Amino acid sequence: MHKQLLVLLIALHWAALTWSSDTPGLSAQIDALFSDYDSADVPGCAIGVIQAGTYLHARGYGSANLEHGIPIGLDSVFRIGSVSKQFTATAVAILADRGDLNLDSDVHEYLPDLMEYGAEVTVRQMIHHLSGMGDYEMTEVYEVSPGKAFRFGNEDYWTIEEFYQRVRKQPLALAPMQRFEYSNIAYFLLSQVVERVSGLTLRAFADKELFGPLNMTSTFFNDNVDGVVPHRADGYTPITADTFEILMTNLDWVGDGGVYTTLNDFIKWDRALSTGTIPGGKAVLDLLFEPDPLTKKTMTSHLLDDGAGYGFGIEIGQFRGRAAHAHTGSWVGFRALYARFPEDDVSAIVFCNRDDLVGEEDKRIEFLDLVASTLLK
Secondary structure, eight states: OHHHHHHHHHHHHHHTTEEEOSOHHHHHHHHHHTGGGOSTTSBOEEEEEEETTEEEEEEEESEEETTTTEEOOTTOBEEOGGGGHHHHHHHHHHHHHTTSSOTTSBGGGTOTTSOOOSSOOBHHHHHTTOSOOOOTTOGGGOEEETTEEOOTTTTOOOOHHHHHHHHTTOOOSSOTTSSOOOOHHHHHHHHHHHHHHHSSOHHHHHIIIIITTTTOTTOEEOSOTTSOOTTBOOOEEESSSSOEEEOOOOOOOOSSSOEEEOHHHHHHHHHHHHHTOSTTHHHHHHHHTOOOTTTTSSOOOSSSOTTOEEOSSSEEEEETTEEEEEEEEEETTEEEEEEEETTTTEEEEEEESBSOOOGGGOHHHHHHHHHHHHHOO
């Protein structure tokens, strides 16, 4: 009797983690696309489709935790990798709108202990990835011991301060304003700019000025990976076709990434962008979708069609002929996607706790194609 009751409760719990509108055709196609994740013994994804501020489809596929068989749902908390950058840039934009910092000032005005670059590097250039700063791939700079590159997953460990002490001595990869050069280092340093200017960590500033006002109660920059996070999804990597290994991180720094969030929270951010009700209002919103100063000439996007540019933490361009704002995220065992079609008031969200959504088999792009072909006019 107890076993039957337990089975019933588990079944009801899984059923409660789904929400679909009266678009059964779209929902059925999404279910089919993620059918190989729709099992308790594999990690998977939380998938959302928003139209005019309402979820047409919101559902979890797979398990947030394989050890305990906890299903993914609308309140499962995912790390979203570089999708976080738009929140870092928004924090900077809020400070700029208040007059607390100047986007066109040299970053040394706010971080005077950075090495001298031999050229002016502005905050605005860092936001648009035009600063000439390099990325983590320059692993010769990050050595635990001579000849041993630092590993950015769960193998090695640095505090935020230890990482900053290495980054502040990192030379530019090329001169500023030469071309688009994606830089996680620049966005980490922007987190330090926010801290120096506001007197608060990026986590505390975003809680107070961004996530709090939007009532995004499960969203935060996780600058302490040892903290307890209710409903957190664990990240995984496949070992064989049907076995997985946990792939998390020991690293606390944020700015380039580090936001944890849920489907139920992210629709609030999407609505704030669509209605112009983000903290700071129109002035901040206009900054977020400001084209890069090189007028989109140097960026090649793996997601949007040719001609994409990079705004404040988000790509600006077209997807299948429609205006789009989008960004992907990849960090340890997590993959994410957020895309808005502003002219159609349609958005698509993918949060996954597995790292095998890459290349030609990337279900994120297949999903975005499906949404675009079904809902865009």
